[in-house]
Amino acid sequence: MKIIYHCFGGTHSSVTAAAAHLGMLPADRPPRPADLLAVPFFDTRENDDHGEIKLMGVDDSGNEVYFVGQRGAPQMLENVIFGLARHFDIPSRDFKMVNVMYKVNVSMKIGGTMSRRLKWIAAGRPLVTWGTVRAYAKIINLVRKIKAEESPIK
Amino acid sequence: MKQIIYFNDTGFPYAVLAAAVRSGELPAQRPPERDELERVLRRCGLGKGDATVYHLGYGSRGEKCLALWSQGNGDMIRRTVQSFLGLFQIHDYELVQLPHRKTPLLTLGVWLTKVPGLRSCGLGLIHRQLKTIYWGQT
Secondary structure (H helix, E strand, O other), X not given: OEEEEEEOOOOOHHHHHXXXXXXXXXXXXXXXXXXXXXXOOOOOOOHHHOOOOEEEEEOOOOOEEEEEXXXXXXXXXXXXXXXXXXXXXXXXXXXXXXXXXXXXXXXXXXXXXXXXXXXXXXXXXXXXXXXXXXXXXXHHHHHHHHHHHHOOOO | OOXXXXXXXXXXXXXXXXXXXXHOOOOOOOOOOHHHHHHHHHHHOOOOOEOOOEEEEEOOOOOEEEEEEEEOOHHHHHHHHHHHHHHOOOOOEEEEEOOOOOOHHHHHHHHHXXXXXXXXXXXXXXXXXXXXXXXXXX
């Protein structure tokens, strides 16, 4: 199974969800800002990376975990992916799309825009990191649900 | 079997027309008649495009002719198609991006097709506009 987390820019909430899924971030408490900043791809992806489905790692159950940015057009991304899957005979059980965008808070939106779009990294990065810490409980709940669905029953 | 994916991000279903030409649903040697054009466009609609993938039939060598279109975000769609198919080790396809813009008269034609009683007029305008750019499609 390939699990694809997606959000607006593919660099904050989806990266955080993918990292949490893989155990790179704590499951029982919010991460420290330094933990988030140490996650690969966090607040580093650019506009030219949107749409590129990137591998973050493989989880304990053998699921490949990916993330991607969709510029606030989740329906468009899903139309392309499900359409291609249908016409190229890729079974829908082989992949799962997970929209993390609706877990994002205002601090993440403002900080993310400042850091990625306006390149005010010195101001935007701390704000988006703080916002991600605040939104982490919602993100980790989503990740737990996905992991429960995709882990083999023991 | 190789698959051809036509796409454009200019808000008009040029990709659908190109795929239909490739599959023989629309003529390749002459501009389409109005009813031929209408038959193809009716199947996929005249919206700005939500990147839904349509199957327009098979080409002369058995290749599947697919089409999708959107308004903007063409670079993102290209990367999504390439990376998603790459995840499944699918390389036997060709992605063809059409550069044609949506002209003001085409925009007007599409708008008229949505006005009750003016659909025929709108289709006529679209047909006339497409005749002038038809030859460069495939």
